[in-house]
Amino acid sequence: MKPDDFRAWGYRLVDWIAEYLEHVERYPVLPAVQPGDIRAQLPREPPQHPEPFDQIFADFQKYILPGITHWQSPNFFAFFPANNSYPSILGELLAAGLGVQGMLWQTSPACTELETHVLDWLVDLLGLPEKFASRSTGGGVIQDTASSATLCAVLAAREQASRGFSNANGVVPRFTAYASTEAHSSVEKAWRIAGLGSAALRRIPVDDRLALRPEALEAAIRTDRQAGWIPCFVCATVGTTSTLAHDPLRPIGEIARRYGLWLHVDAAMAGTAAIWPEFRYLHDGLELADSYCFNPHKWMGVNLDCDCFFVADRQALIRALSVLPEYLRNPASESGQVIDYRDWQIPLGRRFRALKLWFVLRSFGAEGLRTLVRRHVALARLFTDWLASDPRFELAAPVSLNLVCFRLRADDATNQTFLHRLNASGRLYLTHTRVRERFTLRLCIGNLRTQEHHLRAAWQLLQQTADQLLSSPPRSLQ
Amino acid sequence: MKPDDFRAWGYRLVDWIAEYLEHVERYPVLPAVQPGDIRAQLPREPPQHPEPFDQIFADFQKYILPGITHWQSPNFFAFFPANNSYPSILGELLAAGLGVQGMLWQTSPACTELETHVLDWLVDLLGLPEKFASRSTGGGVIQDTASSATLCAVLAAREQASRGFSNANGVVPRFTAYASTEAHSSVEKAWRIAGLGSAALRRIPVDDRLALRPEALEAAIRTDRQAGWIPCFVCATVGTTSTLAHDPLRPIGEIARRYGLWLHVDAAMAGTAAIWPEFRYLHDGLELADSYCFNPHKWMGVNLDCDCFFVADRQALIRALSVLPEYLRNPASESGQVIDYRDWQIPLGRRFRALKLWFVLRSFGAEGLRTLVRRHVALARLFTDWLASDPRFELAAPVSLNLVCFRLRADDATNQTFLHRLNASGRLYLTHTRVRERFTLRLCIGNLRTQEHHLRAAWQLLQQTADQLLSSPPRSLQ
Numbered sequence: 001m002k003p004d005d006f007r008a009w010g011y012r013l014v015d016w017i018a019e020y021l022e023h024v025e026r027y028p029v030l031p032a033v034q035p036g037d038i039r040a041q042l043p044r045e046p047p048q049h050p051e052p053f054d055q056i057f058a059d060f061q062k063y064i065l066p067g068i069t070h071w072q073s074p075n076f077f078a079f080f081p082a083n084n085s086y087p088s089i090l091g092e093l094l095a096a097g098l099g100v101q102g103m104l105w106q107t108s109p110a111c112t113e114l115e116t117h118v119l120d121w122l123v124d125l126l127g128l129p130e131k132f133a134s135r136s137t138g139g140g141v142i143q144d145t146a147s148s149a150t151l152c153a154v155l156a157a158r159e160q161a162s163r164g165f166s167n168a169n170g171v172v173p174r175f176t177a178y179a180s181t182e183a184h185s186s187v188e189k190a191w192r193i194a195g196l197g198s199a200a201l202r203r204i205p206v207d208d209r210l211a212l213r214p215e216a217l218e219a220a221i222r223t224d225r226q227a228g229w230i231p232c233f234v235c236a237t238v239g240t241t242s243t244l245a246h247d248p249l250r251p252i253g254e255i256a257r258r259y260g261l262w263l264h265v266d267a268a269m270a271g272t273a274a275i276w277p278e279f280r281y282l283h284d285g286l287e288l289a290d291s292y293c294f295n296p297h298k299w300m301g302v303n304l305d306c307d308c309f310f311v312a313d314r315q316a317l318i319r320a321l322s323v324l325p326e327y328l329r330n331p332a333s334e335s336g337q338v339i340d341y342r343d344w345q346i347p348l349g350r351r352f353r354a355l356k357l358w359f360v361l362r363s364f365g366a367e368g369l370r371t372l373v374r375r376h377v378a379l380a381r382l383f384t385d386w387l388a389s390d391p392r393f394e395l396a397a398p399v400s401l402n403l404v405c406f407r408l409r410a411d412d413a414t415n416q417t418f419l420h421r422l423n424a425s426g427r428l429y430l431t432h433t434r435v436r437e438r439f440t441l442r443l444c445i446g447n448l449r450t451q452e453h454h455l456r457a458a459w460q461l462l463q464q465t466a467d468q469l470l471s472s473p474p475r476s477l478q
Numbered sequence: 479m480k481p482d483d484f485r486a487w488g489y490r491l492v493d494w495i496a497e498y499l500e501h502v503e504r505y506p507v508l509p510a511v512q513p514g515d516i517r518a519q520l521p522r523e524p525p526q527h528p529e530p531f532d533q534i535f536a537d538f539q540k541y542i543l544p545g546i547t548h549w550q551s552p553n554f555f556a557f558f559p560a561n562n563s564y565p566s567i568l569g570e571l572l573a574a575g576l577g578v579q580g581m582l583w584q585t586s587p588a589c590t591e592l593e594t595h596v597l598d599w600l601v602d603l604l605g606l607p608e609k610f611a612s613r614s615t616g617g618g619v620i621q622d623t624a625s626s627a628t629l630c631a632v633l634a635a636r637e638q639a640s641r642g643f644s645n646a647n648g649v650v651p652r653f654t655a656y657a658s659t660e661a662h663s664s665v666e667k668a669w670r671i672a673g674l675g676s677a678a679l680r681r682i683p684v685d686d687r688l689a690l691r692p693e694a695l696e697a698a699i700r701t702d703r704q705a706g707w708i709p710c711f712v713c714a715t716v717g718t719t720s721t722l723a724h725d726p727l728r729p730i731g732e733i734a735r736r737y738g739l740w741l742h743v744d745a746a747m748a749g750t751a752a753i754w755p756e757f758r759y760l761h762d763g764l765e766l767a768d769s770y771c772f773n774p775h776k777w778m779g780v781n782l783d784c785d786c787f788f789v790a791d792r793q794a795l796i797r798a799l800s801v802l803p804e805y806l807r808n809p810a811s812e813s814g815q816v817i818d819y820r821d822w823q824i825p826l827g828r829r830f831r832a833l834k835l836w837f838v839l840r841s842f843g844a845e846g847l848r849t850l851v852r853r854h855v856a857l858a859r860l861f862t863d864w865l866a867s868d869p870r871f872e873l874a875a876p877v878s879l880n881l882v883c884f885r886l887r888a889d890d891a892t893n894q895t896f897l898h899r900l901n902a903s904g905r906l907y908l909t910h911t912r913v914r915e916r917f918t919l920r921l922c923i924g925n926l927r928t929q930e931h932h933l934r935a936a937w938q939l940l941q942q943t944a945d946q947l948l949s950s951p952p953r954s955l956q
Contacts, residue, residue, distance in 0.1 A: 003496040010493075014492065038592065045602070050845065055840075068576060097491070097494070097567055100546060101560040108545070109516055113515075166673065169651065193824065199647050327920070346629065432807075
């Protein structure tokens with residue numbers, strides 16, 4: 001491809017993306033495809049000769065686009081959002097054009113320094129504890145996802161608890177970890193990856209609000225200690241995936257301090273809310289944490305992948321993750337004056353992800369991000385009011401921020417059918433969870449483009465679908 | 479940002495990137511900045527109000543660009559390359575615009591199916607063993623980097639060797655791993671992350687060509703077995719980072735089979751060469767491997783991040799990595815008819831990286847990629863000839879593919895000064911390694927834009943710098 005072809009196709013794709021995002025609600029949110037449908041249309045044999053880009057792009061539109069789940073649709077209410085935004089797309093484009101690999105400070109000083117700088121900005125913007133800033137003992141780093149951040153936290157905790165021997169001699173699995181029954185699956189995955197075993201992750205019961213019960217945590221730690229285990233790590237969640245419940249950080253942090261555990265706080269989606277001082281109660285006690293993460297790629301308009309991971313003691317992280325072969329040695333690293341982010345993460349190579357975060361923070365400003373959060377929280381309250389007005393529905397959990405968990409006042413099978421019919425319409429996408437064993441629908445409002453009229457249309461569809469479902473004969477007669 | 483602003487700025491960035499890449503050699507490859515220089519120019523306080531994009535982009539040009547290491551420069555000969563290309567940049571742009579998160583088939587069927595499809599194409603294009611194709615027992619997945627691929631391989635090996643108990647109960651560190659003294663640091667990092675300890679990674683000596691000695695591997699396995707260890711994992715390298723040495727896969731694979739070890743093959747850079755049948759000798763014996771990876775983001779013109787990781791038995795990988803919470807359950811996954819790539823990797827979320835790989839494979843075609851590889855290998859041979867013509871230089875290792883390891887016939891300190899002066903010129907970027915303890919310069923030719931005249935200019939600079947260095951008084955007199 002020649003530079004002028006790139007220019008022409010670049011313009012064309014920019015136009016296509018602008019058009020796509022302006023009208024993304026025209027597409028069914030979930031595509032009506034069956035397993036294998038996409039592949040069946042693609043040629044079995046790999047291309048031998050160069051193909052013109054117009055052919056490639058035509059195939060994208062013909063074969064790929066119909067198989068896309070439209071995460072950017074204003075009618076996407078599933079899981080948590082994964083937003084993009086125009087400035088963020090420009091950041092990805094520019095990063096791709098520069099093609100920088102920022103594993104070491106030396107391999108692109110600006111890639112490293114801008115990352116440190118914007119993560120320090122986030123400490124200020126979200127009112128995070130000062131120790132998480134690079135100007136203090138800690139610092140922030142961009143990870144791909146919160147799963148990787150949790151894994152890094154686990155590895156630092158493991159290394160600290162083993163007094164530095166775990167890397168050299170391996171870890172005898174005597175360490176225990178703690179997280180609530182509502183914590184994300186990535187905690188279990190990280191604990192397994194670290195060789196410590198799912199069975200040594202204690203799932204602590206939750207209270208009525210689905211938040212971890214600190215006294216149960218303390219009891220579990222004491223029981224484990226008495227049985228010869230070494231309590232090592234606790235993950236508290238600010239905004240669980242199922243219901244956005246938030247664990248009480250202060251009592252958990254005090255227990256972690258008392259028993260010498262590493263406290264990691266996972267605020268993947270909800271963390272963004274702290275841009276409003278009124279939501280900082282969610283972070284009360286965060287100064288007791290050893291590490292913290294949240295995902296600007298969820299609710300801050302930054303393209304996936306962008307998880308921001310902060311540690312209070314950067315040396316603890318580096319001790320856990322640094323391996324230094326000769327071919328990576330360089331004067332800047334040896335001066336001790338620079339950050340080499342390769343030692344803050346699992347992979348070696350890294351993209352220039354700070355660029356999109358910088359573009360978003362400056363394009364929106366704290367003000368723009370506050371407006372976004374406020375609007376989504378208000379919409380969730382509105383939806384809650386609508387639910388309350390229809391006796392066929394009930395809330396399944398306390399409403400927190402921008403997530404509403406609800407169900408039909410009916411059995412699980414009916415709710416399952418309800419969800420299936422809603423999603424099959426293509427007019428929205430909701431996902432489910434279980435709250436106290438019961439099948440529960442989740443509606444998360446986090447898309448930049450979601451306006452009241454989208455939510456109203458969703459509510460109408462919910463009501464119509466409920467009408468049809470509840471008036472049809474019982475399943476056993478069908 | 480409004481759609482029309484995005485259009486205007488999108489065009490502008492596309493133009494800027496085209497201009498940048500056409501003239502990237504105008505920039506000093508390594509920027510002349512000191513630690514902290516970039517940050518010192520950025521405002522300490524985060525932005526409160528939205529800023530216009532022209533201000534942001536002006537700041538990029540003024541503050542960030544001068545701190546970039548230009549990986550896309552034709553004069554970048556350091557490490558291994560990390561290429562982008564026009565079709566790949568378009569792929570990143572389109573993926574950013576779609577903003578898809580492909581953790582499950584259901585969360586974007588086309589994201590998953592296109593990935594499976596292009597990775598099957600690569601099995602054909604590179605002549606990889608059929609078992610690595612999804613139509614067989616295995617399959618391929620895109621990881622961010624080879625480090626993550628190696629970690630996934632380690633975890634699958636650990637789980638298999640522990641007969642499924644390592645995830646549940648943790649791993650008592652009795653497992654041993656094997657890799658040559660020349661293998662990449664990511665093998666040690668993965669082994670440590672898995673809780674198995676650096677000390678249990680046996681570094682096997684190499685032969686004259688810096689390739690792992692199979693008989694030494696077998697001896698180490700036998701010794702470990704007798705001492706009660708459980709040999710579990712061996713990593714063979716096709717193209718080591720220091721010198722592009724390649725381990726003999728067939729005898730290593732036979733030993734791995736005999737003793738029940740998982741064989742992972744790391745061909746991060748060199749794997750691309752297999753697009754030429756004449757280079758497939760590098761993969762001789764690969765059918766004995768359990769997993770394999772190479773990085774299209776190194777030598778195939780695909781933007782970082784794009785590591786292709788193949789396994790012979792996909793169930794072994796999934797058993798090691800799958801954790802299934804309620805909120806990720808869905809009918810497609812439960813049908814067993816789809817791939818959910820979240821279970822093939824460390825993170826949960828994932829970008830639509832197959833798009834850029836698909837764009838590159840079709841835009842270049844196998845033919846275009848072959849031309850690229852051929853040209854770089856020819857340039858490395860040319861450079862080797864030049865070296866041979868100047869008695870002040872010597873080869874430090876056998877020349878393989880597109881990497882030349884060399885030094886001045888002088889002591890380490892002189893070679894270190896030589897490298898420092900070369901890089902300080904800004905006219906190229908080389909990195910070093912140690913070969914048999916001796917300081918060695920590496921020149922890797924892998925950039926899409928590198929032509930003979932760039933290499934000739936590099937050679938002239940090397941000669942001139944050698945002239946100055948070798949004619950100046952010895953260091954002790956300075």
